[in-house]
Amino acid sequence: MRVRTPVLVLALAAPLCAASAALAAVDLDELLEQTRNTRAIQAKENEAREKEFLASKEKQASMLADAIKKRDAAEAHSKQLSTTFDANERKLAELQETMTQRVGSLGELFGVVRQVAGDGSSVMYNSLISAQFPKRDEFFAALGKAKKLPSIEELERLWFEIQREMTESGRVVQFKTSIDDAGGNPKEAEVVRIGGFIAMTDGQFLDYKPSVGRLNILPRQPPSGLVSLARELQQAKQGYVEAAVDPSRGALLQLIVQRPNWGERIQRGESVNYVILLVGAIGALLSIYQAFYLLRARIAVRRQLANLDHPTEDNALGRVLSSIKADPGTIEEDAEVVELRISEAVLREVPKLERFQAFLRLAVAAGPLLGLIGTVVGMIITFQSITESGSSDPRLMAHGISTAMIATVLGLGIAIPLLFMNAALSSMSRNVVQILDEQSTGMLAESLERAKEREEGGLLGGRGPRHA
Numbered sequence: 194m195r196v197r198t199p200v201l202v203l204a205l206a207a208p209l210c211a212a213s214a215a216l217a218a219v220d221l222d223e224l225l226e227q228t229r230n231t232r233a234i235q236a237k238e239n240e241a242r243e244k245e246f247l248a249s250k251e252k253q254a255s256m257l258a259d260a261i262k263k264r265d266a267a268e269a270h271s272k273q274l275s276t277t278f279d280a281n282e283r284k285l286a287e288l289q290e291t292m293t294q295r296v297g298s299l300g301e302l303f304g305v306v307r308q309v310a311g312d313g314s315s316v317m318y319n320s321l322i323s324a325q326f327p328k329r330d331e332f333f334a335a336l337g338k339a340k341k342l343p344s345i346e347e348l349e350r351l352w353f354e355i356q357r358e359m360t361e362s363g364r365v366v367q368f369k370t371s372i373d374d375a376g377g378n379p380k381e382a383e384v385v386r387i388g389g390f391i392a393m394t395d396g397q398f399l400d401y402k403p404s405v406g407r408l409n410i411l412p413r414q415p416p417s418g419l420v421s422l423a424r425e426l427q428q429a430k431q432g433y434v435e436a437a438v439d440p441s442r443g444a445l446l447q448l449i450v451q452r453p454n455w456g457e458r459i460q461r462g463e464s465v466n467y468v469i470l471l472v473g474a475i476g477a478l479l480s481i482y483q484a485f486y487l488l489r490a491r492i493a494v495r496r497q498l499a500n501l502d503h504p505t506e507d508n509a510l511g512r513v514l515s516s517i518k519a520d521p522g523t524i525e526e527d528a529e530v531v532e533l534r535i536s537e538a539v540l541r542e543v544p545k546l547e548r549f550q551a552f553l554r555l556a557v558a559a560g561p562l563l564g565l566i567g568t569v570v571g572m573i574i575t576f577q578s579i580t581e582s583g584s585s586d587p588r589l590m591a592h593g594i595s596t597a598m599i600a601t602v603l604g605l606g607i608a609i610p611l612l613f614m615n616a617a618l619s620s621m622s623r624n625v626v627q628i629l630d631e632q633s634t635g636m637l638a639e640s641l642e643r644a645k646e647r648e649e650g651g652l653l654g655g656r657g658p659r660h661a
Contacts, residue, residue: 303342303343306336306343306348306351307336307337307338307339308337309351309355310333310334310336310337310351311333311334311337313333313351313354313355314330314333314334314337315330316358317329317330317333317354317358318330318403319401319403319442320358320389321386321388321389321390321391321392321401321442321443322357322358322361322362322386322388322389323401323403323406324370324384324386324392324401324406324407324408325361325366325368325370325386326357326361327406328406329354332350332351332354333351333354336351358389361388361389362388362389363388364388365385365386365387365388365426366385366386367383367384367385367386367427368383368384368386369381369382369383369384370382370384370408371407372384372394372399372407372408372409372410373407373408373409373410374409374410375409375410375411375412377409379407382394382395383395383427384399384408385423385426385427387426387436387438388438389442390438390439390440390442391437391438391439391443391446392408393423393426393427394410394427395424395427396420396421396423396424396427397410397411397414397420397423398410398411398414398415398419398420398423398446398450399411400443400446400447401443411446411450413450413451414450415446415449415450416449416454419437419449422435422436422437423436423437458595458599459599459603465563465566465567465570465600466567466599466600466603468563469560469563469564469567469600469603469604469607470603470607472556472559472560472563472607473556473560473603473606473607473610473611475552475556476552476553476556476607476611476614477610477611477614479549479552479553480549480553480611480614480615480618482549483548483549483550483618484614484617484618484621486545487546487618487621487622487625488621490508490509490546490625491621491624491625493507493508493509493510493511494508494509494510494625494628494629496508497510497511497514498510498628498632501514501632501636509542509545509546509625509629510628510629510632512538512541512542513535513538513539513542513629513632513633514632514633514636516534516535516537516538535633535634538633539626539629539630539633542626542629543622543626546622546625546626547619547622547626549618550615550618550619550622553611553614553615553618554615556607556608556611557608557611557612557615558608560603560604560605560606560607560608560611561604561605561608562604563600563603563604564600564601564602564603564604564605565600565601565604566600567596567597567599567600567601567603567604568597568598568600568601569597570596570597570600571593571594571595571596571597571598571599571600572593572597573593574593574596575590575593575594575597576593577593578590578593
């Protein structure tokens with residue numbers, strides 16, 4: 194069927210071509226000739242096509258044979274590969290079983306190693322010791338995520354790093370490293386590290402930043418007492434020295450650093466605190482001034498006690514004694530007047546000896562009251578913050594409560610010292626006044642006794658001659 198189809202097509206096409214040629218012919222003879230020639234040409238063409246088709250058929254048959262050979266070869270190779278694959282599968286299963294038998298407890302060891310490495314990664318990441326031995330956490334993290342059994346070298350390093358962390362946690366070492374100053378600029382510095390707890394340089398405490406693996410100077414340092422301990426530790430070369438250790442590895446140090454000093458506490462207490470401090474400062478200055486005055490007065494009075502016969506005007510006792518100017522002959526009649534003059538002289542000295550004590554008593558009483566005012570102001574601030582925020586967050590209330598407590602502390606802080614100062618000044622002034630009273634009264638009594646003795650001696654001397 195495939196060979197005859199082109200011939201039928203050509204046979205149908207021949208009459209069409211003949212009809213076309215007949216239209217172009219002039220007469221029947223030419224038309225007949227043309228028809229004969231056309232059939233001959235078509236026969237040649239059909240013969241050429243048949244030859245070409247037969248040749249193509251032979252070529253396709255050859256290609257089909259080659260394809261069949263290749264298919265048979267591929268099937269044979271596939272069977273060979275399938276056989277090899279099955280053999281490899283059996284061998285792999287045997288090797289897997291052998292490996293499982295030989296691994297034994299190493300599988301459990303691998304799990305333990307991964308767990309230890311994972312837990313140690315966070316420890317090494319946050320450890321202060323990593324500032325001296327950096328990038329240890331990367332090794333722990335990689336080992337914790339490994340999908341294969343660790344090598345002997347990895348196990349030995351894991352053991353070494355854990356042992357080094359334990360050893361360095363109990364040592365005080367000094368090493369040189371790069372740190373960041375308060376402004377964030379890097380610099381080389383000698384660092385003293387106490388285990389994994391705290392580090393310092395040049396009397397300044399350091400903070401470890403795990404994100405960058407570097408130490409930086411705290412922008413705000415703790416109180417001067419801790420700073421001096423850090424400086425003494427860094428200067429020590431041998432022996433034992435006192436030092437500050439943060440067992441929380443930096444958390445307590447951060448809380449201490451954030452703790453406000455007395456200046457900041459006073460500033461938080463509004464204007465009431467300044468009033469309290471002003472009252473306390475005035476009371477302290479007046480107390481100190483009066484204390485020095487009373488000390489000088491006591492020294493001068495004691496010096497005058499050693500020389501009562503020659504009173505001077507440079508001390509209170511001398512001025513009181515100088516006020517006794519009664520006539521020895523009429524002192525008995527003038528005793529009351531002399532006593533009044535002595536009392537007047539003593540009263541004249543008392544205000545100087547007892548000055549400022551009234552103000553100190555007032556400051557002692559006013560200190561707690563001013564502190565109470567500050568407490569009320571602080572509570573008002575606290576309630577205002579609660580009202581504005583609509584919540585009772587302790588951090589919002591801390592400012593008002595701090596204001597209240599600081600005012601109370603300051604009020605009591607000035608009242609208690611001024612109370613003791615006032616008691617001391619009162620005792621000193623009473624001591625001087627008592628000496629004035631005793632000595633002036635004694636001098637008056639002594640003068641009266643002398644006058645009486647002279648009078649009795651004169652009477653006895655007058656009767657003697659008349660008796661003779």
